[in-house]
Amino acid sequence: MVTSALFFLFAGLAIACALSLVYHRNPLYSAISLIGVFISLACLYLLLAAPFIAVVQVLVYAGAIMVLVIFVIMLLNLDEDKPILRLKYLAAAGIGLGLVLLVQTLFVFYAVLKTPNSVAVDPDKTVGKTLEIGKAMYTEYLLPVEIVGILLLMAVIGGVLLVRKMNPVEAEKVVEGEMEKRHLAD
Amino acid sequence: MESNLANYLALSGVLFAIGAVGVIYKRNAIGMFMCIELMLNAVNLSLVAFSRHYGDVTGQLFVFMVMSVAAAEAAVGLGIIIAFFRNKVSVDVDDASILKN
Numbered sequence: 001m002v003t004s005a006l007f008f009l010f011a012g013l014a015i016a017c018a019l020s021l022v023y024h025r026n027p028l029y030s031a032i033s034l035i036g037v038f039i040s041l042a043c044l045y046l047l048l049a050a051p052f053i054a055v056v057q058v059l060v061y062a063g064a065i066m067v068l069v070i071f072v073i074m075l076l077n078l079d080e081d082k083p084i085l086r087l088k089y090l091a092a093a094g095i096g097l098g099l100v101l102l103v104q105t106l107f108v109f110y111a112v113l114k115t116p117n118s119v120a121v122d123p124d125k126t127v128g129k130t131l132e133i134g135k136a137m138y139t140e141y142l143l144p145v146e147i148v149g150i151l152l153l154m155a156v157i158g159g160v161l162l163v164r165k166m167n168p169v170e171a172e173k174v175v176e177g178e179m180e181k182r183h184l185a186d
Numbered sequence: 187m188e189s190n191l192a193n194y195l196a197l198s199g200v201l202f203a204i205g206a207v208g209v210i211y212k213r214n215a216i217g218m219f220m221c222i223e224l225m226l227n228a229v230n231l232s233l234v235a236f237s238r239h240y241g242d243v244t245g246q247l248f249v250f251m252v253m254s255v256a257a258a259e260a261a262v263g264l265g266i267i268i269a270f271f272r273n274k275v276s277v278d279v280d281d282a283s284i285l286k287n
Contacts, residue, residue: 007190011197018201018224022208027216034220037201041227048194048238053230053249060253065223065260072264073216076271091211098207105199109232113192136243137250144247148254155258162265171272178275 006047014040025080027073031066038062052130194235201228215267215277219260226256 017036024030038061045054137145205228208221230249237245267277274281 004190007193011193014197015200015204018204021220021224022204022211027214027220030217030220034223037224037227041231044194044197044231045234048234050234050238050246053234053246056250056253057230060257061223061227065257068260068264069216069220072267076268076277078214078216078277094210095207097210098203101206102199102203105202106196109192109195109199113195132243133246133250136247141247144251148251151258152254155261159261159265162262163268174273175275178273 003047007044010040010043010047014044027078028070031070031073034069035062035066038066052133191235191239195232198228198232198235201225201231213278213280215270215279218279219263219267222259223256226252 014037017033017040021030021033021037024033038057042054042057042062045051045057202225205221205225208224209218212218212221230252233245233249233252237243237249270282271277
C-alpha cells in the first residue's frame with residue numbers, strides 16, 4: 001500500500017518534471033526540471049529494490065552529466081528560444097506523432113504482459129545488491145565491461161579533439177561574419 | 187506484482203513519448219540533448235522493472251551499460267555543441283544548414 005502510494009507520488013513528479021522540461025524555453029529551467037526527473041527515477045529504482053542503480057543514477061546523471069550540461073549552458077550564455085512562428089502545423093503533427101508512439105509503446109508492453117510467464121519468481125528475491133551486480137559484471141559480463149571502458153576512453157579523446165582551440169584570428173573572422181549575416185537578416 | 191510491472195511500464199512509455207515529442211519540438215541543441223537523456227532514462231526504468239519482475243540481474247547490467255553510453259554521449263555531444271557555437275554563435279539547429287545549398 002505504502003509502496004503503491006510512493007510509486008504514484010514519484011511517477012507523478014517524474015511526468016510533471018518531464019512536461020516542464022519540454023514546456024520551458026529557457027534551457028536552464030529545462031535542465032533543472034531534468035534533474036527533478038532523474039531524482040524521482042532514482043527513488044523509483046529504490047522502490048524496485050535496485051539501490052546500486054539508484055545511487056549510480058544520482059551520481060552519474062544528476063551529478064556528472066547535469067553539471068556538464070549546466071556548465072555548457074552558463075558558458076555559452078544562452079538566452080531563451082525564439083517562439084516558433086512558422087510551421088505551427090508541424091508542431092501539432094509532432095504532438096500527434098508522439099501520441100501514436102505512446103500508444104504503440106503501451107501496446108507492446110501490454111502484449112509483453114499478456115505473454116505466459118514461464119519463470120517462477122520469488123518476490124522477496126532481490127538482485128539489485130551491489131555485491132551481486134559486481135559478481136555478474138566481472139565474471140559473466142567481463143567483455144562488455146571492457147568494451148564500455150574503451151568507449152569511454154574514445155569519448156574522452158573525442159571530447160578533447162572537438163573542443164580544441166581554434167586559431168584566434170580565424171575565430172574572430174567567423175564570429176564577425178556570422179554577426180554581419182545576422183545584421184543583414186534583421 | 188503483475189499490475190505493479192504494468193504501472194512501471196506505463197510510466198516508462200509515457201516518459202519516452204514525452205522525450206520523443208521534446209526532440210521534435212525543441213529548437214536549441216541543448217534542449218534536444220536533454221530530451222534524448224530523458225528517453226534513455228525511460229528505457230532504463232523499464233529495464234529495471236523487468237529485472238525486478240524476473241529476478242534477473244542482467245537488466246541492471248544493461249542499465250549500467252546505457253549509463254556509460256549516456257556519459258560518453260554527453261562528453262561528445264556537448265563538445266559538438268560547443269564547436270557548433272564557435273562557428274555559428276548560436277545553438278539553434280536551424281542554423282546548421284551548410285549542406286542545404
